[in-house]
Amino acid sequence: MAYTTFNRQINDQLKEPMFFGNPVNISRYDQQKYGIFEKLIEKQLSFFWRPEEVDVSKDRIDYQNLPEHEKHIFISNLKYQTLLDSVQGRSPNVAFLPIVSLPELETWIETWAFSETIHSRSYTHIVRNISAEPHKVFDDIMLNEKILQRAEDVTRYYDALIDGVNLYQRCGEGNHTINGESQNISLYELKRRLYLCVMSVNVLEAIRFYVSFACSFAFAERELMEGNAKIIRLIARDEALHLTGTQHMLNIMAAGDDDPQMAQIAKECEEEAYAIFRKAAEQEKDWAEFLFKDGSMIGLNKDILCQYVEYITNSRMQAIGLKPIFSTTQNPIPWINTWLVSDNVQVAPQEAEISSYLVGQIDNEVDGGDFGDFDL
Amino acid sequence: MPNVKISGNSAIAFDGTAPTLLTALEQHKLQVNFHCRQGYCGACRCKLLQGEVQYLNEPLAFVRKGEFLPCCSIPLTDIEIEIP
Numbered sequence: 485m486a487y488t489t490f491n492r493q494i495n496d497q498l499k500e501p502m503f504f505g506n507p508v509n510i511s512r513y514d515q516q517k518y519g520i521f522e523k524l525i526e527k528q529l530s531f532f533w534r535p536e537e538v539d540v541s542k543d544r545i546d547y548q549n550l551p552e553h554e555k556h557i558f559i560s561n562l563k564y565q566t567l568l569d570s571v572q573g574r575s576p577n578v579a580f581l582p583i584v585s586l587p588e589l590e591t592w593i594e595t596w597a598f599s600e601t602i603h604s605r606s607y608t609h610i611v612r613n614i615s616a617e618p619h620k621v622f623d624d625i626m627l628n629e630k631i632l633q634r635a636e637d638v639t640r641y642y643d644a645l646i647d648g649v650n651l652y653q654r655c656g657e658g659n660h661t662i663n664g665e666s667q668n669i670s671l672y673e674l675k676r677r678l679y680l681c682v683m684s685v686n687v688l689e690a691i692r693f694y695v696s697f698a699c700s701f702a703f704a705e706r707e708l709m710e711g712n713a714k715i716i717r718l719i720a721r722d723e724a725l726h727l728t729g730t731q732h733m734l735n736i737m738a739a740g741d742d743d744p745q746m747a748q749i750a751k752e753c754e755e756e757a758y759a760i761f762r763k764a765a766e767q768e769k770d771w772a773e774f775l776f777k778d779g780s781m782i783g784l785n786k787d788i789l790c791q792y793v794e795y796i797t798n799s800r801m802q803a804i805g806l807k808p809i810f811s812t813t814q815n816p817i818p819w820i821n822t823w824l825v826s827d828n829v830q831v832a833p834q835e836a837e838i839s840s841y842l843v844g845q846i847d848n849e850v851d852g853g854d855f856g857d858f859d860l
Numbered sequence: 861m862p863n864v865k866i867s868g869n870s871a872i873a874f875d876g877t878a879p880t881l882l883t884a885l886e887q888h889k890l891q892v893n894f895h896c897r898q899g900y901c902g903a904c905r906c907k908l909l910q911g912e913v914q915y916l917n918e919p920l921a922f923v924r925k926g927e928f929l930p931c932c933s934i935p936l937t938d939i940e941i942e943i944p
């Protein structure tokens with residue numbers, strides 16, 4: 485079935501599945517199959533922020549005073565996050581929009597990907613501030629073995645889905661010979677690729693980001709790189725929401741009311757889902773080893789970070805109905821939670837319709853006394 | 861004053877000094893995972909074994925049958941919960 489930007493077929497959108505039904509024609513939200521996606525859109529919009537609002541100028545001095553091995557930790561994480569958000573800023577649009585069938589989900593995907601582009605821009609904002617030669621940092625991403633290794637697993641599932649959907653929308657189901665190569669395309673196989681892709685995106689947002697987050701907040705616990713931590717805090721808040729979005733998609737798919745085939749696929753892919761989680765956790769542990777190869781930082785070392793990876797992997801797996809694979813049950817870095825609370829969002833009672841907005845994002849005046857009750 | 865029984869622990873009373881169940885649990889030094897504290901991340905997900913809770917804000921996070929989010933709820937009746 486070819487994609488069309490305005491599907492002329494008159495359909496009942498409430499009867500469409502999330503994906504692989506009719507392309508969306510009217511973007512209407514008066515009726516919704518899954519109201520949760522509009523709620524996510526509203527929440528995401530209330531989170532809106534711009535990197536320029538956060539002053540990172542003090543970070544420059546902090547960065548220059550960091551010992552070499554801590555510079556390595558900081559900048560490597562930034563590079564990895566840049567890669568992750570480069571992928572996330574475009575891929576949900578390219579992969580999911582051509583096959584989505586519900587207007588509220590279509591708009592959620594667009595809103596989600598847009599917020600990732602803000603993250604990408606914020607990395608440039610940070611790098612420009614700490615380095616006189618930002619190009620060197622970005623140029624290295626494409627040459628860094630450790631980052632490229634993980635990029636392969638981050639993008640593989642997206643690419644497989646996009647490739648299959650392209651072929652399906654051009655030629656339909658069946659055996660096709662394209663440029664002398666024979667390819668078999670079935671809707672069932674595409675749905676399988678879709679399920680695995682959403683699963684791998686879930687893993688990306690649920691686990692991969694958090695290793696970097698932990699390091700950023702560990703610096704900030706020592707009153708270092710605090711501008712960066714403020715930005716990462718905003719990014720972490722967005723990611724928690726995106727994660728909820730993919731968890732909803734996975735759970736709706738697995739329940740089968742939306743598309744009975746997806747429930748069957750979810751069952752069939754269970755082993756693969758476990759494998760995706762396990763591999764991501766292993767890769768992130770390898771990354772922790774690379775980060776701390778020249779030395780640890782105060783409050784965080786390779787072992788603690790690996791335990792955190794295990795802990796967070798378990799908790800993310802349980803959220804989508806999988807069994808935990810690691811024995812770690814306690815959060816080894818409980819202080820990270822304080823950084824992940826969205827207490828910088830305030831509700832204004834004078835507003836007719838209560839909406840959340842940001843406060844305190846531009847306050848750079850931090851007195852030493854403000855951290856009086858902090859313990860390292 | 862609803863009672864909150866925690867599997868494997870003694871019960872605590874929800875006496876109204878805490879705005880949410882999560883805060884009440886924390887006041888009694890019970891460790892519950894949390895991130896957003898607003899019901900959208902689902903990090904504090906616990907099992908609700910018995911009783912009923914009321915949400916102060918409808919949670920955005922996916923909540924399965926038999927689970928609830930303590931960060932944005934209060935007990936309506938005596939409840940029994942399990943912290944993962």
